[in-house]
Amino acid sequence: MQKIVVTGNGPLRGEVRISGAKNAVLPILCATLLADAPVRIDNVPHLHDVVTTAKLLQGLGAGVEHAGDAMTVDPRSVDSHVAPYELVKTMRASVLVLGPLLAKFGDAEVSLPGGCAIGSRPVDLHIKGLQALGARIDVEHGFIKASVKGRLQGAHHVFEMVSVGATENVLMAATLAEGTTVLENAAMEPEIVDLAECLRALGARIEGAGTPRIVVEGVERLHGGTHAVIADRIETGTFLVAAAMTGGSIVATHARPDTMDAVLDKLRESGAEISIDRDRIALDMHGRRPRAVNITTAPHPAFPTDMQAQFMALDCIADGVGVINETIFENRFMHVQELLRLGADIRVDGHTAVVRGVDKLGGAPVMATDLRASASLILAGLVADGETVIDRIYHLDRGYERIEAKLSALGARIRRID
Numbered sequence: 001m002q003k004i005v006v007t008g009n010g011p012l013r014g015e016v017r018i019s020g021a022k023n024a025v026l027p028i029l030c031a032t033l034l035a036d037a038p039v040r041i042d043n044v045p046h047l048h049d050v051v052t053t054a055k056l057l058q059g060l061g062a063g064v065e066h067a068g069d070a071m072t073v074d075p076r077s078v079d080s081h082v083a084p085y086e087l088v089k090t091m092r093a094s095v096l097v098l099g100p101l102l103a104k105f106g107d108a109e110v111s112l113p114g115g116c117a118i119g120s121r122p123v124d125l126h127i128k129g130l131q132a133l134g135a136r137i138d139v140e141h142g143f144i145k146a147s148v149k150g151r152l153q154g155a156h157h158v159f160e161m162v163s164v165g166a167t168e169n170v171l172m173a174a175t176l177a178e179g180t181t182v183l184e185n186a187a188m189e190p191e192i193v194d195l196a197e198c199l200r201a202l203g204a205r206i207e208g209a210g211t212p213r214i215v216v217e218g219v220e221r222l223h224g225g226t227h228a229v230i231a232d233r234i235e236t237g238t239f240l241v242a243a244a245m246t247g248g249s250i251v252a253t254h255a256r257p258d259t260m261d262a263v264l265d266k267l268r269e270s271g272a273e274i275s276i277d278r279d280r281i282a283l284d285m286h287g288r289r290p291r292a293v294n295i296t297t298a299p300h301p302a303f304p305t306d307m308q309a310q311f312m313a314l315d316c317i318a319d320g321v322g323v324i325n326e327t328i329f330e331n332r333f334m335h336v337q338e339l340l341r342l343g344a345d346i347r348v349d350g351h352t353a354v355v356r357g358v359d360k361l362g363g364a365p366v367m368a369t370d371l372r373a374s375a376s377l378i379l380a381g382l383v384a385d386g387e388t389v390i391d392r393i394y395h396l397d398r399g400y401e402r403i404e405a406k407l408s409a410l411g412a413r414i415r416r417i418d
């Protein structure tokens with residue numbers, strides 16, 4: 001099994017090119033199933049989750065071609081409506097084929113995703129939303145079996161709580177429903193806006209994406225088209241935190257600063273000087289040690305849970321005490337145990353972690369437990385004395401494109417070993 005070895009090596013400096021967003025490309029690739037002609041997606045990041053999604057689409061019968069950072073999906077040959085357990089268990093976002101398959105073909109069978117390291121992550125809100133559009137849904141033998149006679153019917157639906165995935169699944173389904181769908185308490189994440197833009201490029205009629213009220217005027221068919229995936233705000237944030245922790249100075253290019261207010265505010269609060277020029281974000285720490293920051297995760301536009309672990313790593317070596325509240329996932333402190341192995345001072349009480357900054361971390365063998373936990377361990381390794389060896393890095397490859405190459409180019413000492 002591969003591992004990553006990081007050795008503390010001083011401030012990061014230079015430019016890093018940001019890739020397309022994992023959390024945008026996955027729903028967008030699923031959305032191509034709704035079209036009745038090939039769809040080309042540009043700025044596709046090279047990630048394990050993208051490979052899994054391509055396998056899932058191919059398993060359904062779609063044609064998938066990958067050239068450079070473009071992927072073309074031809075949904076005309078889809079002849080299966082079943083998403084098997086083997087794929088869904090490795091990537092929860094597979095459940096996002098449910099809405100498109102149901103809306104386009106009138107039936108879908110998708111394996112129930114099950115829990116994962118960060119929480120139980122049920123899909124009841126996806127199911128209720130699709131039922132509101134007239135779907136019949138049974139959950140049996142570990143599968144969600146959905147069907148509808150004729151077309152789905154537009155409806156007024158209020159999500160009980162904000163869910164990114166449920167908003168995406170129901171939004172995709174509503175594009176081909178008969179009549180108007182109004183979704184209230186919808187998630188407002190930039191990736192939802194990007195999905196809606198892609199759907200619009202294929203002929204969907206959607207207003208309000210990026211607000212809590214999305215209105216979809218159903219159409220009979222979606223045609224082919226092209227769309228470029230939005231920049232990954234979590235990858236961007238991860239590199240900026242790395243620079244801040246090392247007292248460095250970097251520029252993230254091809255980024256979308258307008259999607260990152262909460263994260264950039266916290267970086268400024270930690271002492272970073274941030275300047276923005278269109279799609280470039282420059283962070284300069286002027287060699288200073290960061291100040292500790294308090295974080296409370298919540299749906300967009302508040303602070304993203306996917307940046308919580310990275311900011312915890314920053315607080316570990318910051319000046320002062322940072323209090324971190326995780327309100328989205330019930331078990332998203334798995335990195336704490338590993339950060340403690342590096343010499344951090346963290347106390348967890350329920351959903352709250354109190355992090356007292358220490359002067360120095362020391363390298364040690366650690367284990368990655370989920371995607372962003374892996375990132376936080378790399379960040380901690382960048383400022384630790386000696387070697388940090390991170391095991392189970394397959395989590396990392398789900399969501400970061402060539403992270404060790406990008407960090408090396410900024411001056412980090414990091415390598416992958418077998």
Ligand SMILES: CC(=O)N[C@H]1[C@@H](OP(=O)(O)OP(=O)(O)OC[C@H]2O[C@@H](n3ccc(=O)[nH]c3=O)[C@H](O)[C@@H]2O)O[C@H](CO)[C@@H](O)[C@@H]1O
Nearest residue numbers: 023093121122123124125126163164165166305306328329
């Ligand atoms: C591929 C993708 O885009 N993943 C992101 C997506 O995950 P995902 O779409 O799974 O996250 P959700 O927004 O749905 O989850 C938010 C909360 O709602 C709960 N919930 C969700 C659905 C449901 O049917 N019932 C229910 O109770 C979840 O357990 C969680 O506590 O948004 C999360 C929250 O920003 C991010 O951390 C993930 O990186």
Ligand SMILES: C=C(OP(=O)(O)O)C(=O)O
Nearest residue numbers: 023092093306371372399
């Ligand atoms: C939790 C994450 O992803 P997923 O929903 O794909 O597990 C993440 O990107 O941090």
